[in-house]
Each structure stands twice: as C-alpha cells, then as structure tokens.
Amino acid sequence: MIGIQRSVNLVGTGFGNTKNKVTVQVGGTGISVVVDAVTTREILATFTIAANAEVGNHAVSVKVGNQPSNSVNFFVQVPTRLRRDSISALMNQQGGCGATKTLEYTLLDQAGEVIAEDLTVDEVLSNFTSNPSGLPPPLPKHALANAGHLVDEVGYRIATCPPPFTISLTQKFTVKIGQTTYNLTTTNSVSYGRDASGNKFVTVTNTIP
Numbered sequence: 001m002i003g004i005q006r007s008v009n010l011v012g013t014g015f016g017n018t019k020n021k022v023t024v025q026v027g028g029t030g031i032s033v034v035v036d037a038v039t040t041r042e043i044l045a046t047f048t049i050a051a052n053a054e055v056g057n058h059a060v061s062v063k064v065g066n067q068p069s070n071s072v073n074f075f076v077q078v079p080t081r082l083r084r085d086s087i088s089a090l091m092n093q094q095g096g097c098g099a100t101k102t103l104e105y106t107l108l109d110q111a112g113e114v115i116a117e118d119l120t121v122d123e124v125l126s127n128f129t130s131n132p133s134g135l136p137p138p139l140p141k142h143a144l145a146n147a148g149h150l151v152d153e154v155g156y157r158i159a160t161c162p163p164p165f166t167i168s169l170t171q172k173f174t175v176k177i178g179q180t181t182y183n184l185t186t187t188n189s190v191s192y193g194r195d196a197s198g199n200k201f202v203t204v205t206n207t208i209p
Helices: none
Strands: 005-011 020-024 031-038 042-049 056-064 072-076 079-087 099-111 120-131 142-143 149-158 165-177 180-194 200-207
Touching: 005 056, 020 031, 020 042, 079 165, 079 200, 099 180, 099 200, 142 149, 149 180, 149 200
Parallel strands: 079 180
Antiparallel strands: 005 042, 020 056, 031 042, 056 072, 079 099, 099 149, 120 142, 120 165, 165 180, 180 200
8 A cells, every 4th residue: 555654574584683684675666664673584674655656566575685585576556446346225214204225345456456454435526416406415425444345325314305306416436545645436426316206216326437
C-alpha cells in the first residue's frame, strides 16, 4: 500500500547479527528502508512507501558486507475498484417508511487482487434529481472496508410515506491513504422511491470499467 509503513521479515542465512553490516536495497522509487533487527537467519525491516512510489513489483535484495543476495519482489498495491459480490432483495423498513438493498463488495488493487486492509471507503454523490422537485438529496456516507470487505446499504428510511416520488443519483467511491485520495472506477446508478400504486423500489445499476 502507498503512503504507509510496513514491517517486513526477510528470511535467509548468513546475515550475521549486526545491523550495521547489513543493507536492504529496494529497486524502483518511493520506498525507503530502515533495518530494525538482524539475526543470522532473519532481518526485520521497516519499509516506508511514499505517496509517489511506483506501483507494482519492487526488487528487494540484501547485502551483508560485500556479499549480495538474490532478489525477491515487494508488491505495491493501490486501490482501483470495488467488485460487487452480492445485492440483497428489497427490504421494506418497518416503523416508518423506506426500502433498502444491501450490497457487498471486495476492494481490489490495480492487478485485480484483494486489498486485505481496513480502509475507509467514501461515497461521492452526483447527478441528483428528484420528482417532484425539491426533495432533499441523501447524505454521503463512509464505511470501513474490513480486510477488503465492504457492506453498503442503498435506499431510504423516512418517518412517513410521502406521495409517489423518485430520486436518482450517481454513486462513486474514493479511498484515502495518508494524504493521497484514490478514485475507484466502480460507479452505481441508483434510483429509489414509491410509485403511484404504493410500491417501493430501489434500483442499482453497477458499472466497473
């Protein structure tokens, strides 16, 4: 992940047990390394991934004295999109008026792999319209993607059922890591309301480019 620190264990042989004789090198740009502890078979290091770090694989190697090791890859992820895994049936809310659907997502990186981090996903709303005009727009939300898994509720809950109405909007998502905001490519077109027959509805059309 970009803009954070990670503790990394490098396992091998012949490392010795003195930090000042060991160098950990990371290829590419945007990753700095501090060696925290060394044993003969393990190096504990802290990698700091800058906001402008190259994404993808970075070759990591160790040098003990003048003796270099082979290299292994350290992969830098960035959040790219939400994969929608499920959407519930319409749930009519009791104790008032409303209808919702629950959606479940998985947060993916630029290679389509799961980002198994606890990260906050913010909702960005646009293209709001209502019929009749003048109805209030929903408030943007933010939710925690717990180990990459996000649950979101779409629809409405109000105290009493109004006359027929329709609200439509576009729902997009962002993730902020450190000071960097990532715009996810996932978009939902959402409409909800109550028709002339009193039927409640929530429609969600998901787009993942």
